[in-house]
Amino acid sequence: MANMAWKSFKGIPLVVTLVWIVAFAAALHFMDKSVIAFLGILSSIVLVYYTNASKTVRMIIGAAVLLIIIPLVAGENRYYMEVASQVGIYVAMALGLNIVVGFAGLLDLGYVAFFAAGAYAYAIFSTSQANQFIAGNLFPLSGEWFWPFLIVGLIVAAIFGVLLGLPVLRVKGDYLAIVTLGFGEIIRIIFNNLDKPINITNGPQGITPIPSPEIFGIKMGTPFYFYFIVLFVIAFIVVANIRFEHSRLGRAWVAVREDELAAQSMGISLLNTKLAAFATGASFAGVVGVIFAAKQTFIDPTSFTLMESIGILVMVILGGSGSIPGVVLGAAFVTILQVQLLKEFSNFLHSLQQSGIINLPNQLDPSKFQRLVFGIMLILVALYRPNGLIPAKRKKNDLDSIKNSQFTKDKLGILAKLTQASSGKQS
Numbered sequence: 510m511a512n513m514a515w516k517s518f519k520g521i522p523l524v525v526t527l528v529w530i531v532a533f534a535a536a537l538h539f540m541d542k543s544v545i546a547f548l549g550i551l552s553s554i555v556l557v558y559y560t561n562a563s564k565t566v567r568m569i570i571g572a573a574v575l576l577i578i579i580p581l582v583a584g585e586n587r588y589y590m591e592v593a594s595q596v597g598i599y600v601a602m603a604l605g606l607n608i609v610v611g612f613a614g615l616l617d618l619g620y621v622a623f624f625a626a627g628a629y630a631y632a633i634f635s636t637s638q639a640n641q642f643i644a645g646n647l648f649p650l651s652g653e654w655f656w657p658f659l660i661v662g663l664i665v666a667a668i669f670g671v672l673l674g675l676p677v678l679r680v681k682g683d684y685l686a687i688v689t690l691g692f693g694e695i696i697r698i699i700f701n702n703l704d705k706p707i708n709i710t711n712g713p714q715g716i717t718p719i720p721s722p723e724i725f726g727i728k729m730g731t732p733f734y735f736y737f738i739v740l741f742v743i744a745f746i747v748v749a750n751i752r753f754e755h756s757r758l759g760r761a762w763v764a765v766r767e768d769e770l771a772a773q774s775m776g777i778s779l780l781n782t783k784l785a786a787f788a789t790g791a792s793f794a795g796v797v798g799v800i801f802a803a804k805q806t807f808i809d810p811t812s813f814t815l816m817e818s819i820g821i822l823v824m825v826i827l828g829g830s831g832s833i834p835g836v837v838l839g840a841a842f843v844t845i846l847q848v849q850l851l852k853e854f855s856n857f858l859h860s861l862q863q864s865g866i867i868n869l870p871n872q873l874d875p876s877k878f879q880r881l882v883f884g885i886m887l888i889l890v891a892l893y894r895p896n897g898l899i900p901a902k903r904k905k906n907d908l909d910s911i912k913n914s915q916f917t918k919d920k921l922g923i924l925a926k927l928t929q930a931s932s933g934k935q936s
Contacts, residue, residue, distance in 0.1 A: 520561030529553055530574060537582045544853050547589050548845065550579060551596075558834055558899075575740060580733070590732035594804065596844045597739030598797055603824040603840035604746045604833065605793030610822065611831035611901070612759060613786035614766025616686040618818050619673065619693025623791035625813035626669045627662030627798025629700060631655070632716040632808050633709065641708040652723030658799050659742075666795020667788040669696070674787035678780060681769065693818055701810040715809025719802050735804050742800065746793050750833050753789070762786055763831075820847075823883055827890055829897025838898055843883070851876050 533549030704712030721730030828839020
């Protein structure tokens with residue numbers, strides 16, 4: 510019954526979506542500390558996606574919400590913009606992992622290694638840390654070098670992706686997950702111990718202070734600026750995902766995901782296809798790593814643990830593996846749940862405890878049960894939405910149109926020769 514009701518769903522009326530956006534934008538403007546109003550304006554993006562309107566109208570409304578309404582009503586609140594930029598960082602990370610896991614079907618548990626590669630590439634050369642192994646006292650670099658380092662982080666992470674792809678071409682499934690998990694841990698340990706004999710990463714002490722981006726002398730170190738930087742990167746990654754999905758390479762990834770043997774029999778090079786998937790997904794993580802380093806102004810190996818990779822993988826699976834809007838929704842939902850909802854609920858319970866209404870032991874603090882909540886969510890999704898919150902749409906070919914196409918009118922190959930031979934005998 511639920512599936513039938515969902516299939517009969519025609520979309521949310523445009524008026525309802527507009528009223529929702531205006532109502533929560535006004536609520537956030539007059540109640541700037543209202544968490545519900547902030548979540549309401551963020552959730553309006555989901556309503557826009559399901560709105561019963563043309564694609565152009567939905568894109569215009571979504572762009573207006575992200576580029577105009579949210580900065581206007583929440584731009585002065587540093588906390589809200591911090592949450593929004595953090596959500597954007599994980600959305601971009603999940604979109605990069607979606608290429609490896611969703612499109613190519615390669616289970617990657619070491620994705621955070623590429624994130625770390627981009628972050629350290631910017632952190633080392635934008636601070637005086639590079640003077641430890643490069644003579645001339647040329648460093649630190651100014652914040653204006655942030656923009657070129659977005660490309661440098663992309664290239665460095667892509668190289669790491671190729672290095673990971675080369676040894677894992679002969680394994681798949683559980684063995685692939687184990688190899689990528691080991692790769693991620695190896696990279697983290699290398700960064701943790703690369704302070705001897707030459708101090709490159711400063712080891713467990715980390716690197717600080719990492720300069721914020723600058724452009725025309727304007728320092729962009731606040732969450733407000735990082736919000737727009739992250740939006741720009743997300744737009745670039747989404748366009749790249751769409752282009753890859755409908756390209757020849759994207760179809761090759763899907764073929765490898767469905768059946769490697771059949772794909773290889775059709776002439777698809779497993780070597781080139783898998784390496785391209787690892788390098789492409791890794792490059793996006795490298796770009797986000799540069800943004801993360803500049804935003805935090807400090808990085809150390811503890812920021813790139815296995816749990817980060819697992820968390821990003823959860824976002825992809827929860828939203829819908831291979832589905833671009835599903836991955837965006839899954840990443841946003843998990844990040845908001847982790848960064849804001851559980852912490853706000855924990856603060857609410859603490860306020861009740863201080864008022865003497867309840868007596869809550871520290872062991873039952875909701876903020877400590879993030880992994881439990883994620884586990885329950887994955888179980889529920891596996892039972893009721895096995896393809897994710899927004900499943901990937903598969904193109905359905907119309908058999909009648911294929912039969913009636915011009916390519917089926919003329920016989921080719923051996924059929925053409927047989928037809929000519931039979932017509933020659935008849936004559």
